[in-house]
Amino acid sequence: MSRFIESILYQNESLPLLSLHVDRMIQTRREVLNTSRRLDLPDLVPPDDMRKNKKVKLRILYDYKVTSIEWIPYKKAEPKAVLAIEAADIKYPFKYSNRKAFLELRKRYPDFDDLIILQNGKLTDATYSNIVLKSKNQWMTPEYPLLKGVRRKKLLEDGVVKTAALGREHLVHAEQINLVNAMMPLNDCITLSPDQVFLSVANKGFLSLSEYKAKFP
Secondary structure: OOOOOEEEEEEEEEEEOOOHHHHHHHHOOOOOOOOOOOOOOOOOOOOOOOOOOOOEEEEEOOOOOOEEEEEEEEOOOOOEEEEEEEOOOOOOOEEEEOOHHHHHHHHOOOOOOOOEEEEEOOOEEEEEEEEEEEEEEEEEOOOOOOOOOOHHHHHHHHHEEEEOOOHHHHHHHHOOEEEEEEEEEEHHHHEOOOOOOEEOOOEEEEEHHHHHHHHHH
């Protein structure tokens, strides 16, 4: 089984973040596989029947070489309930194809569609996306995510967001909570309302951010 994966956006007959994906693939192979050999990519052209799709996901599996390429019609997830939970043991510095740790964590909370992971009280990521919060009219993203996503990198390079040490209190008081990834730019991502994000509160179970702020103003 290939060790790494890239999920690349194809939209409007282009791959807008391809260079950032390639940079990450090169870095991953250099740091994990200790190789600087050139990674040859085939012609990246979707099947004719997908070219009119609004968005298509290009899924590349690789290790020392590209082992699989798949084009998949993309549909954005619509989570109804997302739990912010402490999970200090999760590590994901490279985009491994093996996501067992995330899957096992999600199995513990079957009533939630996704998880926002905190480590030592600090926000990191959701299971498939980076977090971007709006506070005082400024977009911020956690300083130490589990994975430095390509969309996050692009937003930082463009000066749209800034990094910050963000904790649970920033999530509670955020003006807006967005989840972004390679397939979801900031203007077309998942936006979570205070009624959709939940916290685990001692002796009270799970409270939405709205409920939490009402009980602990």
